[in-house]
Amino acid sequence: MRKVVLYIATSLDGYIASPDGSVEWLPTPPPGEDYGYANFLATADATLLGRATYEQVLTFGEWPYPTLTNYVFTRQPPREAGHPSVQFITEDPTHFVRELRQQPGGTIWLIGGSTLASPLLAARLVDELMLFVVPRVLGAGIPLWRHQDHAQPLHLLRNQAWPDGMMLLHYRLIEPAE
Template sequence: MRKVILALGTSLDLHIARPNGAVDFLYMPKDLYPVQAAFFRRIDTAILGRKTYEDALAMGGNFSEWKLTYYLMTRSPLANPVPEVTVTSATPAQVVSRIRRKPGKHIWLMGGGELARSFLAADLVDELSFAVVPKLLGAGRPLFPQGFPEREFSLLRNESYGKGVIALTYARKRPRKKSR
């Protein structure tokens, strides 16, 4: 089955962006490049929320660069949507179901926090993958906004890289179905 993987960078205090949306505090040490390349070989689809989409465009984002299929989840129409991005107002479960009906690689839940919250609330996240940079922001957009039920994950990997960056990967620990 195609996994939904929430993967992004975060500060030590679990902010994925500054209050204004800037991500200038995030950096990738060179020894993390092969890890990122391996991640991109595992995925072929990305789902993102409106704020992440707008932030990416403001930073000159090029949606054709990574050769992924993109889904933008938003409740309001876009004035000038990027042709490489499919805009949808469907629920997280509907979007994931539509993607999983087709063969392919895993699905990157690209961000942001509100989108992560809605996918966690629907219990659709199979894996968490974070690069934690050693900075405290004190304020910003939270990695996990409140509003989803408790979820349990098992640690798959924890690795340290240059400049104090820690990469953490967790798998969703789903309750066992009771047998009769």
């Protein structure tokens, strides 16, 4: 079964974007540093994005994931066609991802945002969390998590700190006791 990994940056106070949805507060990595992004990306062959996250990525310029299959969850598909690697999904994300995990392939990268990540986490469809904690306090914004009905125990797989203050916390969800 394929695994779903939420790989995302968050401020120290738990926001993934400013109140207006922007991410200009994210630091530019030092020369020669990508915080392990290339290694992670090499394991993925699909992405999951909410509509707002997709629209944010479009503002960065050329579509950055042309070799991956990209699933964008939306209530209404856009009027214009996106990149050929993008498929717009209007069905329930938990049902879709449950079926996608059964198909052959590599890691499924859950890019975000929290409106998509939270129900997938609640349905236990997220296997790992790779949280990049940015040493900034935003004070307000779009939260990493939406409401969860129950606690999700995690096991720390690894952590890593960089000289610029970036911190990776890599967790695996613990399966509930039978």
